[in-house]
Amino acid sequence: MDTKTILVVEDELGPRESLKMILGSKYHVEVAENGIKAFEMLSKKNIDGITMDLRMPGPSGIEVLKQIKAKFPSIEVLVITGYGTLRTALDAMRYGAYNYILKPFNIDEIVGTMERMLLKKKKMDQMDFYVHENKMVTERDEVYASSLSLV
Numbered sequence: 001m002d003t004k005t006i007l008v009v010e011d012e013l014g015p016r017e018s019l020k021m022i023l024g025s026k027y028h029v030e031v032a033e034n035g036i037k038a039f040e041m042l043s044k045k046n047i048d049g050i051t052m053d054l055r056m057p058g059p060s061g062i063e064v065l066k067q068i069k070a071k072f073p074s075i076e077v078l079v080i081t082g083y084g085t086l087r088t089a090l091d092a093m094r095y096g097a098y099n100y101i102l103k104p105f106n107i108d109e110i111v112g113t114m115e116r117m118l119l120k121k122k123k124m125d126q127m128d129f130y131v132h133e134n135k136m137v138t139e140r141d142e143v144y145a146s147s148l149s150l151v
Contacts, residue, residue, distance in 0.1 A: 003028045004048040004118055009038040009064070010080075011056040015103060019051055019080070022107055023114060033057075035064030042068070047075055049117055051110075054081040054088055062091050069096035074124060076117045080105055 005028045010016035020029045032038040034056045054061030065077055079092045082103035089100045098117045
């Protein structure tokens with residue numbers, strides 16, 4: 001079984017290293033200090049899931065979330081923030097975050113949420129594959145049927 005890769009996007013060293021240590025026992029973990037570095041990492045590596053702070057230097061976490069979901073819609077994003085408000089929670093969910101957790105976070109909550117998030121991604125990837133395969137079969141059958149009518 002292949003190890004999933006998680007990208008931790010967090011500007012503060014303490015939470016970034018804590019998440020790396022917590023998730024590192026089960027997943028391969030990459031880190032980025034801000035949204036710009038996150039996009040550099042996304043262009044180089046196959047990332048399965050992201051944890052992301054909302055308050056970072058450069059583009060806001062909500063702006064980065066929008067861009068990630070626009071360019072990489074199959075990647076699930078878990079927002080973990082110390083500056084949570086009802087507005088940011090609603091915005092995060094509106095723009096495609098899988099879940100929203102406040103700092104200080106609970107280790108079991110992070111691990112459990114990550115497992116559920118990656119399971120959702122796996123199921124969505126399987127569904128996309130199934131739809132793609134069936135579309136190809138349907139197209140092949142239509143081409144075959146149309147070639148029979150030419151005879």
